[in-house]
Amino acid sequence: MPKVLNHTPAWLSRPAPGFEVFNRAHVKGKSSYRAANDTFKSAPGPRRTIANRGDEIFVAVGNEIRWANLFHLRESGRNQKKQRSFGNSWEGSQEHENMDGLEKAHRTLKTNVSGQITELSIAPNEDYMAICTSHTVHIALLPDSAHLASDDTGPIKLKTFHLGPTSHVLDSAPLAAVLWHPLGRHGRCIVTVTTDANLRLWEFNRDNRISFSEPELSIDLKKLANGVDSMEDFQAARIDEKSGYTPDSFELEVASACFGASSQVKSRGWSPMTLWVAMKNGDIYALCPLLPKRWEYPSQGRPFLRSLALPIQARDQISDQADDEDFDRQTSDQQREWFAGIRGDLDENPKTGELLEVYTRPVHPGPIPRLQGPFILDPEVPLDDFEVTDIIVVNPGNDTDAEEADEEAPHDDPPVSIICIATNRGKMHVCLEFEGVEGEWLPMDSGSAIVPLYDCPLLQLFETVEFQTADGNEVSCHPVFTADPKGGATVFVSTETGMYIVGMSGWVRPLYDELSNPEQGGAALRIEAILRGAGSLLESITHYHQDQYRDSSSPTAACIAIANPELGYFLLASEGSQPHSAVIDAPDSDYYADGHPVAPYQWDDETGGPDFRETWQPYQPPQELWEFQSKLPKIADEVPERHKFLLKEEIRMSTATLDILTRAHRELVGETQVLGQAASSLFTRCQRLQDELRDQIRKANDVANRIEDITGEDEATVGGELTGSKRIDARFDKVKATQKELVERTERIRQKLSKMGTRELSDKERAWFAEVDKMKAALLDSSPPEEGEEPTPSRRLLQVKNLKDDLLKQVHELSTEEAVEKRDDDNVKVPAEFRKKKVEQIMELLDRESAMVEAAAKKLRRLTLASGGY
Known part of the structure; x- marks a missing residue:
């Protein structure tokens, strides 16, 4: 598990300028928008009100958005520390600090968003930001970093667009998840899922205002769950459309959703186009493939297409060889038809100017996939035991981008998926899906006599990680997941009371290696040993409300993870007006895509050796x-x-x-x-500080006494036994004597083995030596062969040389006679073509004989070298 190197630094604590970024005391216009959400109860648990774009952070404080650069905050905090003097009065220093904090710490970004902001999400291309409330979504165009970091520290008015002004409003169901599509063209594709199981996919363009009003794809998951024909109407209902009672309204109440792979991790196969949807009652569904009309892969599109073609071809071959059911054959035909309909062209990246391969979604078998699920947990978990709060999919096997390997062979990742589910009982269920989710569609023929029956897929419940213990039926917490920015097998969890880290690399990597390179013998036994071995490791990073007066109404922000060479592996969250951060060792650095760990940030100016001090979470006064x-x-x-x-x-x-x-x-x-x-x-x-100081002094005394017992100048014997350094020296002498004895024994065994006779030759070795001797005799024998005897290589070589000399002599004689005849009889003329053909035939014979001579010489030389050592 990674070690926590440092907690919240001084430049994020009061009264540093970095603290003012999160301070709610200076929020303006708090009452102007309060009435918008008074009738709706805010969802419990941490909110995703902190987002980052590299080293820049965007923080939502109430209905106000603040921007700051972490490097600027750190430098301003250091400068303020140097300028502070003990001679200044408290009032003067406090006024100076507040001015620095308010004017230089951050910039305010003004929007027309009404209501409390519950989530901020940056687009994959980092040029748009989704600003979400409980019911509405606004897309804001972000200024570039240079414009935000200018000398002018005044507020900036962001240009925002209301996404779905008739879909995501206060009269409709609240939002459950807002996700940027990993394969969206130019990062302008976003997926919204409401709690009433309505999914909408938006491909917006600021030059086309209609793209913000009408979704490109609208799906009602309740209709799709009961659908039997792809020609049915699965469109989500509008506000003015009334729907009757259905049991699916309770069973399909969405808690959260996530894609099988993020845009930061270059995964392949069906993962980036698979949407996992978790219901509050614990049911899990999957939609694959969920794609916009125009989609692109971040890099190397051809290997990505090859990774799609491999499972399609494998399913096609299996369906041809075996007598499968109608559904399997139909799925194979639909996948083959879908893959054949993919069309790609080149498009220019508006930022870098590079050419990208942009693909068009196939028309057939249709844009709406089949709703796969519900996935059944094995072993089952009581449904009344929990309520799902969040879901995340971990794919550490897909975090590599081996371009060189792709040129030789396609990348073959195991189909296993790791699905983590958080519950309001303070637990995380880690599940494994071994079969892999592939693209599936509903049948085209609604008039078929046989209605296909779908088997519910299985999820293997691997383990349950408990963050907090729930007393009876009381709700413990509402955990929220944060993915590893480097794509490793690590998950960060935020609750109302602190941050946690769950490390799964101890069993994930061996499992992926075993599934990627399976051996014939003992594979099942090894996989079972891996699954029964050590599980995930849980460690608490930061704990809120240690002994402070707790305000239950203060909102908590979910943590973000930043991997930066300057800041290290930096975690940042907030509770009320108080920011909380931690720097940890880079988890699973050996398994990252680049193979290099992130260097931890040195908080202190003094440099020296490694710091083995115990880190303490700083106390924040109420x-x-x-x-x-x-x-x-x-x-x-x-x-x-x-x-x-x-x-x-x-x-x-x-x-x-x-x-x-x-x-x-x-x-x-x-x-x-x-x-x-x-x-x-x-x-x-x-009082607690005094107790901790006493404990530290006691621990220091215990360590000093142990060191004194080991290296101290105490008595050599106590009660007839050695003590202190004498005992250590005696143990070292004993170990050295044992080592010397082992070395001597090894040398004696080696000499004894060298004197022993060699083992007898086997039958194959004897036959090989006999063949070598026969070949050697044949090579050295140059006597003429007898009648019926096969000539040896040396004899054949002599025959070839003699034949070559005879042919050369004949050619010379023919050339001389031809010249004489030409001089004697000028009237007799030989055609030039005839002479040319004769010469070509002779040269071909010479070349053939020369090749035979060279081949015989090479073979003779090779046989001579091979038999020379025996």
Whole structure:
């Protein structure tokens, strides 16, 4: 498991400028949009209100979005620390710090979004950001980093587009998931899923406003679950359309959704076009393939197509060889037809100018796939035991992009998928899907006599990881997943009380290696040993509300993970107005795509050797102690004009005076209670600090005593036994003597083995030596062969040389005679073509004899070398 190197640094703690990015005290216009969501209860659990674009972070504080650069925050915090002096008064330094924090720490991004922001999501191309509330989605065009980091620190008005002004509104069902499609063209494809199981796929373009109003694909999962024909109407219902009662309204209540692979990890096969949907009752469904009209792969599209063709060809061959059911044959035919309909062309990337291969979604067998599921857990988990809060798919086997290997052979990844489900009981169920999800469609012929029956696929429940223990039927927490930015077998979990890390590389990598390169013997036994071995490792990174006065209404933001050489492996979350961060070792660095770990960030300016100090989570005082605003001045201002003179004179017993004192006492009791609880929390923390200091001193004394016992100058013997350093020296001497004895014994055995006779030759070895001797004798024998005897290679070589000399002599004689005849008789003329043909025949004979001589010489030389050592 990775080690937590450091917790929240000073430049993110109060009163540094980085703290002001998350501070809710300076939110403007908080009451103007409050009425929009008052009638709807916000979903429990952490919200995804922090997003990052490289080193830049976007934080939603209420209905306000703030931008900041982590490097700038770190540098401003260091500069502020250097400028601070002990001679300044507290008021002066606090005013200076607030000015620095408000003017230089961040920039405010203004939007026309009404309501509390619940999620921020950056597009794969990092030029758009989805701003979500409980019911609405807005697409904002993000300025570039240089424009945001300019000297002008004033607010910026973002250009936003309302996505689905008639679909995602307060009158419709709330949102369950908003996902950017991994294969969207130019990163402009987004998928929205509502809790009433309505899925919409949007391909927007800011030059076409209609693309923000009408989805490219609209699917009602309740209709699709009961569909038997692809020609049916599966379109999601509009606002004015009323639907009757159906049991699917409760069984298909969506909790969350995710794609089989993210856009950051270059996976292949069906994974990036598979949408996994988790229902609140624990049912899991899959939609494959879910594609826009125009889609692209981030890089190397041809290997991606080959990875699609392999399972299609395998299914086609199996269906031809075996007598499968009608559904299997139909699926094979549909996949083959779908793959044959893929058309691609070249398109230019608007950012880099590179040429990309853009593909067109096939027309047949149709854009709407079959809803696969529900997946059955084996062993089963009681449905009343939990309610699903989030889902994530881990694909560590698909995180490599071996371009060189693709040129030689297609990349063959195992079809297993790791599906993690979080529940409101504080548990995470890790499930394995071994068969792999492939593209499936409903049949085209609705009039067929046989209605296909689909078998529910299985999910192997591998283990259950428990974050918090639930007492009875009480809800423990609402976990939210965060994927590993490097695509490893690590999952980060955010709850209302802290951040956790779950490492699965101990069993995931051996399982993937075994499934990728299976051996014939003992494969089932080895896989069973892997599954029964060590499971996932759970570690708590940060815990909120240690001993502070807890405000249950303060929202919690889910963590984000940033892998950066400067910051290290950086986790960032927030609870209320307090940011929480941690730097950890790069998990599973050996299994990353680049093969290089991320260097941890050095927080201190002093450099030295490795730091083995125990990291402590910094104490954050309650917010009421440093940001308390009393309401008593407002009460004095609200006193009627006819009674204000009573505030300046002596107290007189009257009804007006009693009313003023009663109202002031009522407010004072509440404020003193809050301050008292915050002060008691601070006092408890001080006592705990004393106890921790005592524990540290005791541990240091124990370590010092142990070191003294080992290396100290104490008595050599106590009660007849060696102690201290004498005991260690005696043990070293014993080990050295044992090592020397083993070396001598090994040398004796080696000498004894060298003197022993060699083993007898086998029959094959004897036959081989006899053949070599026979070949050697044949090579050395140059006597003429007898009648009926086969000539040896040396004899054949002599015959070839003699034949060559005779042919050369004949050619020379013929050439001489031809010249003489030409001089003697000029009237006799030989045609040039005849002479040319004769010469060509002779040259061919010479070349053939030369080749035979060279081949015989090479063979003779090779046989001579082979038999020379025996």
